[in-house]
Amino acid sequence: MFLKCPECGAPVRRVPRSLLERIAGIFTSRYRYHCRKKECDWQGLLNSRSTAVGQELLLILGVTMVVVALVYGMSFLLVSGGSRS
């Protein structure tokens, strides 16, 4: 995907991130970019793929729903089991 510098609109190149950014990057799809234009010299974080964030949210939502369903199912079994005896 072709990304542009938010300051001047010139093409940007991906640069290696610091350890802290890499750890934070586990949860986000953000990468550090550096502007190719020497006069601009902009550097910052950009979303590499706008859809990745939505996919991550869907994954979190899916996992949450499964956990809620499991907890609900277990509590239902406990309640129904208790009323029977």
Ligand SMILES: [Zn+2]
């Ligand atoms: Zn720039």
